[in-house]
Amino acid sequence: MTEHAFSDAAKISAPARRPRTHKPRPLPNLTALPPHAALDRQQVCAATGFALQTLKVWAKQGRGPRITYLEGRPRYLVRDVLDWMGVSRDATKSA
Numbered sequence: 001m002t003e004h005a006f007s008d009a010a011k012i013s014a015p016a017r018r019p020r021t022h023k024p025r026p027l028p029n030l031t032a033l034p035p036h037a038a039l040d041r042q043q044v045c046a047a048t049g050f051a052l053q054t055l056k057v058w059a060k061q062g063r064g065p066r067i068t069y070l071e072g073r074p075r076y077l078v079r080d081v082l083d084w085m086g087v088s089r090d091a092t093k094s095a
Contacts, residue, residue: 006022019087020090028046029045030047030078030081030082030087031082031087033078034078035078035079036074036077036078036079037077037078037084038068038070038078039075039076039077039078039081040073040074040076040079041055041056041074041076043076044065044076044081047081048081048085055060059074064084065080065081065083065084066080066083066084068080075085
């Protein structure tokens with residue numbers, strides 16, 4: 001018998017994994033969206049510059065933009081994000 005029963009099997013390597021490609025999401029222009037549009041956390045992160053983990057922690061602490069749950073998933077309405085940021089929709093339209 002051979003030294004190791006699996007020695008030949010160990011020589012066979014697994015197929016190489018393709019690197020995950022991440023398509024960057026476009027930066028949402030909050031003032032161009034309707035006030036009732038719902039954003040996910042990643043979109044809010046892109047628009048505000050805060051990290052995803054920061055929004056999650058703030059949600060547990062009751063801080064940050066108001067969260068609306070749609071189908072059990074946290075979403076942020078554009079009007080709530082703009083209110084939280086202190087941005088007036090009227091002021092941004094005239095600029």
